[in-house]
Amino acid sequence: MxxxxxxxxxxxxxxxxxxxxxxxxxxxxxxxxxxxxxxxxxNKVGEIGGTSITIEDYQKAIAKAEGLYGGSSNNTNMEDIAWNQLIFDNLNIPVYEKAGIAISEEERGDLIEGEHMSEIVKQQFQSAENVKQFIANLDNSNQFQSPEEQIALQGRWKAMKQYVFDERMRSKYDALIKKSEYVTKAEAQRYYHSLNDKAEAEYVYVPYYSIKDTIAVTDEMIEKYIKDHAKEFEVEEGRSIEFAVFNNTPSAEDSAYVKKDLIAIKEEFKIAKNDTAFIRSNSDAPAEPSYVQISQLPEAMSKMVTSLQTDSVYGPFPSGQGYTLTKVIKIESDTNVVAKASHILFRTNETDPAEKKAEAKKQAQQILAEIQKGASFEKMAAQYGGDGTASNGGSLGWFGKGQMVKPFENAIFSANKAGVLPNIVETQFGYHIIRVDVPKMGKKFLVATVQKNVEAFDATVDSVYRVADGFASSVKDTGTFRTELKKFKFGAAKYEQANIDGAAKSITGVTEAREIIKWLYSDDRDVNNVSNVFSVDNKQIVVLVTGIREKGLASAKDVKDQVKPKIENEEKAKRIAAKLNANGTNLAAIAKAYGSDALTGKATDILLSSGMITGVGYEPEAVGVIFGLGKDKVSTVLTGENGVLIVKNLNFTKSEVADYSQFVSQLQQQRNNRIAYGVIDAAIKKTSEIIDMRYRF
Missing domain, CATH: 1.20.5 (Single alpha-helices involved in coiled-coils or other helix-helix interfaces)
Structure with a gap:
């Protein structure tokens, strides 16, 4: 119990x-x-008009886009195309259907292979007969190399048809909206008169810039302005960051490794029977053997051009991103004769007096004598050269006949051996000491090139990663981020970007930044969070979150620079208006009473459509007031775009036309053009909430 x-x-x-x-x-x-x-x-990727979009929905849409455009490799925007298609399916299609728009089976057939074939289909197939033949072959497995190929083409065809039908629905709805646009005669009259009626006015104008005093603008004033103009400052979610980039710069060891690799295959290259095949197997930039001029050879080879031999391999030579080996296959005569030379110019002008020319010639002869005794040609060129070659030891590089002035060309192409010419050469530019570096030569070379690029190998990448990781561990906030980064004299750089959108794919200087964006939009992300190291685009990147912007109204900090001038002008307008006495009709007297900052003037040919007042600028509100005033009537004090005004209507010239049909057509065309540029799609989107959460994936 x-x-x-x-x-x-x-x-x-x-x-x-x-x-x-x-x-x-x-x-x-x-x-x-x-x-x-x-x-x-x-699994939620987003929400469109109250409908949740799952990752499965999104992936299907991407597959459909890839099918339509022939694979993701042909278009880098497949994700955006897929997302826009989901918006179309969930927002546009219901709107079209509610308006009673549909496509019958007969119309579908006509669009694909009928008399009114879609331009999209026509562009692909040219004729209905070709479409019918394609459809007949589509279900015939014997026409394909594999079942996968058949399935892929069937999927692409299905996606293309759906795209054609969607576009027909869109065009029908656009046409319906366009047909609903109606311009009345009264609208056409107003439009005509805004273009043709003219006013003449007198004004007193005090520009805002006339007030030099500093206007104190507080954060509270900025916040109030934002609330009062809320529609102008609606923003989406955003993330602001600073980030450090550590480039995987190849080290001396990486460079030596590539050079050693080329040396190892040098003998194989020399005895290779098929140079093209050898290049394809060993070069990072495969190219067919080709003929080149002397000037196109690696510089080290051009210096020993007289001793180059066929079936010999030269290098490795530094080249662009790495090193090259160059094999000489043939050496042939060439009608294109070239030479290589250097000079020291003692510049004179043709208008110089004889004494000045004689002095320049004397100096040239003295320097020539010093060079002949053993002085450095390059040093003398740097000290005395009178043109841009002075900083390069006087080198002119390779050149052919017809590229130099005649006396200079004759001197070089008459020389049979390398060396400094014994005599000064005079040209229209002055006096030249000339050294022939390589005498005239008419040869071309059939060469094959193997190139190996120097890149950061594993050891270097690991080393850079460790440096970036150590930096990330030392960062606590913006201050430490900047302080620690300054310790790197080279090899690291700081970037920043404000209000990055969740759908962004790149950030400043980083093209593949989706993992970074995904990290930024993680649910637990906060200001001063520091990322682990991201290995992206051959870089190591550390990110610091400096700001998180929520959807809604922009913060005072974000729009301070934009809003502050507006508030300053509002405050200036109050000061000006308080001082500007609008009593009476004598604007000159009103301006005099205000002071020297008040400008007066008369403006003619004022059009309502332009909003411009000559001498003042763009002031649409003031222009509207002028057209509303009676003759010789004076306005109250007006707060304008650029200053404060008082205006007086001096005259009004009204234009008339018997037939307004031309202006009815113009207005109708303007409205139709506006519809054609995506206004309907934008309006449909505006009526529904779209939540894009693709950054989570």
Whole structure:
């Protein structure tokens, strides 16, 4: 009995435990099953008009886009195309259907292979007969190399047809909206008069810039302005960051490794029977053997051009991103004769007096004598050279006949050996000391080139990663981020970017930044969070979150530079208006009473459509007031775009036309053009909420 009594006493606890177990079991199922609340959120890519878009929906849309455009390799924007298609399916199609728009089976057939074939289909197939033949072959497996190829083409054809039908629905709806646009005669009259009626006015104008005093603008004033103009400052979510970039710059060891690799294959290249095949197997930039001029050879080879031999391999030579080996296959005569030379110019002008020319010639002869005694040609060129070659030891490089002035060309192409010419050469530019570096030569070379690019290999990448990781560990906030980064004299750079959108694919200087964006938009992300190292685009990147902007109104900090001038002008307008006495009709007297900052003038040919007042600028509100005033009537004080005004209507010339049909057509065309540029799609989107959460994937 004692045992049963104890059980009875604890029965409430037992029952409670069982109930709790059942609840936990049910909740566990709710959060862990494939259809659970948690799983549903985890798989959610976004929301379009109240419809949740799952990762499966999104992936299907991407596959459809790839099918339509022939694979992701042909278009880098497949994800955006897929997302826009989901918006179209969930927003546009219901709107079209509600308007009673549909496509019959007969119309579908006509669009694909009928008399009114879609331009999209026509562009692909040219004729209905070709479409019919394609459709007939589509289900014939014998026409394809593999079942996969057949399935892929069938998918692409299905996607293309759906795209054609979607575009027909869109065009029907656009046409419906265009047909609903109606321009009345009264509208055409107003439009005509805004273009042709003219006013003449007198004004007093005090520009805002006339007030030199500093206007104190507080954050509270900025916040109030934002609230008062809320529609102008609606913003989407954004993340602001600073980030450090550590480039995987190849080391001396990486460079030596590539050079050693080329040396190892040099002998193989020399005896290779098929140079093209050898290049394809060993070069990072495969290219067919080709003929080149002397000037196109690696510089080291051009210096020993007289000793180059066929079936010989030269290098490795530094070249662009790495090193090259060059094999000389043939050496042939060439009608294109070239030479290589250097000079030291003692510049004179043709208008110089004879004494000045004589002095220049004397100096040239003295320097020539010093060079002949052993002085450095390059040093003398740097000291005395009178043109841009002085900083390069006087080198002119390779050149052919017809590229130099005649006396200079004759001197070089008459030389049969290398060396400094014994005599000064005079040209229209002055006096030249000339050294022939390579005498005239008419040869071309059939060469094959193997190029190996120097890149950061694993050891270097690991080393850079460790440096970036150490930096990330030292950062706590913006201050330490900047301080620690300054310790790197080279090899690291700081960038920043404000209000990055969740759908962004890149950030400043980083093209493949999706993993960074995904990290930025993680649910637990906060200001001063520091990322681990991202290895992206041959870089190591560390990111610091400096700001998180929520959807809604922009913060005072974000738009301070934009809003502050507007508030300053508002405050200036109050000061000016308080001082500007608008009593009376004599604007000259009003301006005089205000002071020298008040400008006066008369403006003619004022058009309502332009909003411009000559001498003042763009002031549409003031222009509207002028047209509303009676003759010789004066306005109140007006707050304008660029200053404060008082205007007086001096004259009004009204234009008339018998027939307004031309202006009806112009207005109608303007409205139709506006519709053609995506206004309808934008309006449909505006009526529904679109939540883009693709950054989570």
């Amino acid at each position: 004692g045992i049963f009594n104890k059980i009875n006493q604890r029965s409430g606890l037992v029952v409670g435990t069982i109930v709790l177990g059942l609840v936990l079991f049910l909740l566990g199922d709710a959060f862990t099953s494939s259809n659970s609340i948690f799983s549903s959120f985890k």
